[in-house]
Every structure is written in structure tokens, then in C-alpha cells.
Amino acid sequence: MDYNFRTIEKKWQDYWKANQTNSSEVDHSLPKYYVLDMFPYPSGSGLHVGHPLGYIASDIISRYKRLKGFNVLHPMGFDSFGLPAEQYAIKTGRHPKETTEINIKRFKDQLDNLGLSYDWSREIKTSDSNYYKWTQWIFLKLYNSYFDKETKKAKDVSELIIPSHIDSSKRDNYIDSKRLAYIDTIDVNWCEELGTVLANEEVIGGLSERGGFPVTKKPMRQWVMRITKYADRLLDDLDDLDWPESIKSSQRNWIGKSYGAEISFTVNSELSVNVFTTRPDTIYGATYLVLAPENSIVEKIVTDDQKNEIENYQKIAKSKSDLERQENQKIKTGVFTGAFAINPISNKKIPIWISDYVLNSYGTGAIMAVPAHDERDYEFAQQFNLEVIKVIDSESDFFSGHGNIINSESFNGIHSKKFKDVVIDYLEKNKLGERKINYKLRDWIFTRQRYWGEPIPILHNKDKSIAVDEQDLPILLPEVESYLPTKSGKSPLARNESWKYITINGKSFERETNTMPQWAGSCWYYLRFLDPKNQSQFASESSIKYWMPVDLYIGGAEHAVLHLLYSRFWHKVLYDLGLVNTKEPFKKLVNQGMILGNSALIHRKIDGGGYVSSDLKDKYKTQSIHIEISFVNENNELNMELLKKNNPDFKDADFEYDKTFYVDREVEKMSKSKYNVINPDDICYNYGADTLRLYEMFLGPLEQSKPWSTSGIIGVHNFLKKLWRLYFHENEIIVNESVPNDYNLKTLNRCIKKVANDIENFSFNTAVSTLMITVNELTQQKCTSKKILEPLAIVISSFAPHIAEEIWQQLGNTDSITNSNYPNYDERYLHDTTKIYPVSINGKLKYKIELPTNLSKQEIEKEILADEVFIKKLHGLKPKKVIVVPGKIINFVI
């Protein structure tokens, strides 16, 4: 019998399910290890081979840690609220819940096919009311909290001290203005196409992250999360996290802390313009001010003869989308307000302009322009012929670095870095300005005008808004007739009038009809996994205390700022309120790379129709079209018959080629629309889950992105066959009780050590290589000893659990291999070879000898003797002196 992976894998997947091998409970006698995957959004197209990369890695770690004696928590769930299900619902009228359930079922089946050791008894879905009850509950916690400046912590609003000058009628307004979740009318990123507001993080280059639709600014009433209060803590606590440097740096970047000064420029006796600058040292070079077009000061200072022009400009600026604003960055536009301000240090009278290169939402929405030392100001000054004064010594017209100060009266000659402090001190002393820190981070816009999300548990009436009573949670998603937003831009929930209006104690209220963004559910799911069935708490205190923090979090780098920043923020609030016991949720983070698709592109002649082979395409004007990759072989040759048969578009098409028709290849993201998807089910069917698992790990370093290529999978599959033959011959197990020889022991021990090391360092590709070398060597050594082959099966079980279980059982074990222990290695069998290097110290030739570690004294002497002979051979003389340095280095002096 050969290695029959289909039977074996089915058998053991059923066994694990039936015996709940992977479930874990709080057990204080064991050390815990919490391994978490970023849970997926259950999309309609199912898994492709790129998805499981991280899941396989985390599964290897989980299985390994279990063998190492840890109590491992390895759960999985679904981030099941989201836009695609809703858009599908709009198209078809089917409830998103239905399609979501179908998709989840499919995902689960696919995941189980891979032999992933999830504890499915802890499965959660963010769209489940048992789950989103607690998402709403946490929302209320944020709503009922404010940020205390003194302690830099969130506290319950009942502890808020109302200043004495606030009279009682304004009390509630005051409290509302301090809440961590608050309502504000702000210019938001409005996406017409999606009919919803997007967070800054969801807008990329002026287009929506999902779908790539244009985004414009629109003032709207929104729920907002005061994440900016946590900017410093979110920044500082990054230092202690074991996260990839790239992720930390993008979070730092996103928070964007910068040190500088806010400086006041007087316009007239009543008005002044405050600007923020990181370069107060260049203040003598400030030759004009620029305000953002939306800045409210503009109307107060504009002169009558400039009024028309200014208003025109404001109108144009407002109608521009973010994308349009960014398009012509190099060509600056702007209008003079007619007003002037006084530079507080040089006392120079300088003009005030408006321009859309100044953003109203950053700093004070106004800048002092120093054209000689800021590139944007320089471009603006060139455009409008404004004065340029150089205040830092440099050769070029424009210079953004540091140097010695010039043209700055009594301050000339000081270095600009030093002058920065001097100026700020001077400004503060004279009450002209102050030291200031600014952040790029904005408050988090928390509302979406969508159906398929968590309802926000708030009621409104004319006077004010109130929170829904905790007892009344969850606020269930109501049924609606249509999933489209209303014409006025309101959420589809507003369509259900009987749900929308509610009377409590004779007072009538209107429910909040907006829903939460997709990030809400994923902000805290790692906590619900700890205690998923708890009806009275989001998770019990004891489970939090035992399992938190997440020891290892594996997921894609695309969540570097969005999900990871938001969940850290929520976690910190929960921490402040005493609901969790750790400052940070995720101790170690690993980003798996993306597995890319290898798309096939066929060239269509633009005029005249028909298709042309890629080696002849230069003769025509062509356009390339994606075609299904299964119609193309490894040499980029197209199977035209298959294409014509399966795709009606090509049925009667002309193909021009010499002998063979070639297509072009392009490496890009795997996606259904690019016809480059490889389904893991197919791989499992043809080669087995164990092969797929090993192959995905063998492909290269986990963190690295790489294109999928099926060539090469045969090597891994051969390895498993070889492994099988190490244990079985003609259906008979050939392992016996023979005593292993030293070679066998060395091979095994090296493998045990190296694989453990590689797993701990996330170097799975080299671990797989080690396994291959080991099996090759043992095959060559014709090893049949159980003492060698039994521990080997355990080592392999983390990577290829199905085959390992089968071997384990055939070796006569009755328990699952997952309940055994990772074998210990014996240093005695790990002797490396001695290495000799010539070294010249003070002109004398010496030899540095590295001996293997853990040699006995006798063995060292033996080694030295052998090396003496070696060196003697080399030079024809015997070393005069042998210096034995403690440790492993020995010097021979010639």
C-alpha cells in the first residue's frame, strides 16, 4: 500500500472532531499560550491558497506548544458584518444573514479540510446578537467615559467635575462634550457610490479602500470616537511590543506626533491668527501667512474688494474631492485676503492668503509660510511672486535642513536647532506663542449609513440623547424592506418606522439609525473567545486573567493601522475602566506575506478583433485581458480548445500565432475577477492537506510575499511518500525494537533541536528542509528503530498532523499524538566538526580552533592532538604552545 492521504486525512479529521482534541479550558496547573489568527470576513468566493498561509503557521505553533506542555487557546471565528453581504442583499433582496451563514459554512469546511486545530466550541460571529450585544455594551462604556487629563485615563462620566462657571442648564452639554464617544457635525469622507461615510483610514488616495470610488467632503452629524486623547499612550506603548518594526513605524507615522510651537500673529486689536509650526527657528523668514479656505477666520479678515474672489475660491475648494486636491500638487492655487498680520518677532507686516494646500483639520488650519525653507511655501511664493527671505545659511535658493541662522537680527550665527528652543522661550516669555505638540491622528468617525452592522444603542429626542439601558441590550437589527440608504443619506434602518420610534415612560424617542463600522466587531473579539458563551459578562474576569494577553497574533500587514490601532484603543479604555488586566492586547505580532496569483493575460487586437500570441503582439495595437489560468500551462502556452469550449466569449474568435499561442503572465493579488485563483480544495484533493501545509511553509519565509507556483509541490509530496516508506513496506509496518546506532541518534537529535529552534523563530521553511534532510538520511541509513522513528513522528506532527497520527497509531499507540510530548534532544549526539581558522595577532600566526560544545576533557585533548597533526602537516612544524581558552576557542601559537 502506498501513502493514501485521502483516507488518512478524512479519518483523522473526523477523529479530532469526535474527540474534541483541540478544545482547552482554564487550567492553572499549566502555562497558557494564546495563539490567534486574524479572523476572516466570510466572502462569497471562499478560501484561496493565500488565506491559509497564516492559519497553517499558527496551527504549527499551536500544535508545537501543546506538545511542549502548554495549555493552548487557538480559536477561530468570523468577522461577519460587512459591506459585500450588504451589497449582495441590495442586488438580490436576500437577507445578508442568509448569505453570510452559507459563506461561513463553506469557510469552515475549507478550514477543516486543512486539519487546522481550532477549538470550534469557541466559534464566534460578529453578526450574532449574542456577540454584538457586547459590542454595543462596550460602545456604551465608551459613551459613558471621559478622558481625565490628570491621570491620562478614561473614567466614568459620573466622576467628571463640572467647572463652576457652567450653569446647570449647560451641564449635560458639558458632559456630552467630554464623552469618548460623542456626536459632532463634521466634514466627513462621503462616498456617494457606497452611500456611506468612511474613516480617514478607509480612504486611500482620494478613493474608497473598498471598491475604489471617489470620496468627497460633506458635513454630517456623526458619532466620533475620541481616539486622539490616547495618541500618546498608543505611541509610547508601541516600544514594548514584540511587533515587526514596519508595523510599529506605520502606526507611529499614522499618529504623526510632531513638536513645535503655536505662534500668534496679530491682525488688528481684536484679531490674531495662530499658526502651528515645527520650525519656529525660521520665523524671520516668515513672509506671509496662509489660511485653509475653510478656516472660520477668513470671513472676519477678508477686505471688501477681495471678498468676491475669496468666496469663489472657497466654493471651488469645497467642491473638490480629495483626489482632485491631490492631483495638481505642484501647481499651487490661492487668493490674497487683503488683510495683513504682524510677524511677532521681526514686526514685519506680512500678507495673509488662503490656499487649499493648507489643511483646516491639522494644527490651527493656518501656517506661517517660510518660502526659503519649506518646499510647498517656496512653490507658492514662486507662483504668486511673494517675498523670500533666507534665514538659514545655505547655497541653494531653497533649503529644508538645519544650519546657522542668518538675517535674524541679534540671533544671527546660532545653530538653527538651538535657536528653535531659544525662540520658543522668547515667545513664551512675551506671551506671543507657546510650545506645542500636534498629531496627524484624527478622531475616529464611527458611524456608517448601512444596514449590515451593529445598531448604535442610543435614543434621541428633541432635548438630548440618552443611552439605551444595559438591560435592554442587544438592540437587534430590525427587518427592513430595502437595504438601500434613504434618499436623504440616512441608514436603511430608518426605513422601519415602527422600530425607529419608541416610547419610554410616556416620552417618545427616536432610535439612532446609523450602524457601527466594520472595525467595531473586530476591536474586541479576542476577548470574547476567552468566554464565548457568557450571558452576563463580555468575558469572565477569571478567564481574562488566565488567558490574556494574546501571546501570538498572526495576520496580514494590511491591518497595520486600521484594526490594530482601533483595537489597541478600545483595549486601553477597557484597561482604564478596570475591565481587562493588560495594557496591550497583542504581545507578539507576526505578519504573513501574501501569496500572489500568477495571472494569464491574452492580447486582443483593438482594431479588427481577434487575439494574438504574445510573441507577435508588437505588430498590433492590443489590449490585454485576464483569462482563466487553468487554460495555460507552465510554459505560458494556451490551450485554445479548452478556452473555446469553456468560455463562450472565445468560441468563434480568431487566434493568430506561430505553432503555439503564448500568453503573458503577471504576478498580482489573487482574486476571482482576475481568474488567477488557486483553490486549496483542489490541492487537497490531488496531493492532500499535509502536502499543502508543508508546501506553503516550504515556499519561503512566512513574512515574505510570493507568487504561488504549483511546480515544486511535487517535491514536498515526494517527501511525505518517502516518510511513509520509512515506516511501511507493502502495507506492513517495518519499525522494530532494534538499537539505534550513533548516526541515527545524531540525525534524530539534530532534527529535534533544529526544528524546535526554527519553529520558535518562525522559520518554518528551514524547519521543513530539516525534516526532509532527516528523512533522507534515515532512509539512507536504513533506520528501522522505534527509538528513532517514534520521536520523529512527534516532531513531524506539528507540520503534517494527519500522516503523523496514522503512523503513531500504527506504532501501537492508542492515544492521539497531540497528547504526547515534544521529544528532548541529547547534546551528546550533536557534535559538530572542529573548525580551524588562521589568525594573525601582532604579526604572529596563530590558529583559532572552534571545538564543538559540550565535549568532555578527554575528547578535547583528542581533538587538540588531531589538530596539531593537521597544522604540522600544513607547516611542517609542531605548534610550540597550545592555549586553551575556557569555552570553546583554543589558540595554537606557531
Next chain:
RNA sequence: GCUGAAGUGGUGGAAUUGGUAGACACGUUGGACUUAAAAUCCAAUGGAUAGUAAUAUCCGUGCGGGUUCAAGUCCCGCCUUCAGUACCA
């Protein structure tokens, strides 16, 4: 522009962190088994030169310098690619 990561055979990728570069695997070539194919097994495989041969010598980790007995690895200066971000004053 800024930030981060990376550049090694035909290909994916190793290299114990400064110590015999190319492990392991794919591919290719040759051989064994077979009527044949598949499967399997064995051997060769960075380049160049010399030799019938075992073998020997030289060149080789994006480019140019440097440190060192010794550099893929460290330092200086460039080039290229990928990812993220972008008028944040």
C-alpha cells in the same frame, strides 16, 4: 518626497549572525527498472580554464570603495525592486 523591507544559480530559497556560499526543493541532463509509459531509485548540475581522469586553478552573493587573517553578512557612497504613506507646516 518620506518610512519600512529586500537584491544570492535556470527557479523558490539556505548560510549556526564575520568562518569551506549555493543547504533543501523544483527544473534540466544522464543512467537503472519496464515491451512502453507512469511511479520509484541512482548520479551530475554557479561560471571559466587546464587535464583521458581523479583533480587543480581562477572568477563569482545589485554596483563602487573600505575595515579584517577572513565579508553574502560590518562601515561609507550609489543603483534597482517591492510595500506603506503622502501638501500633516
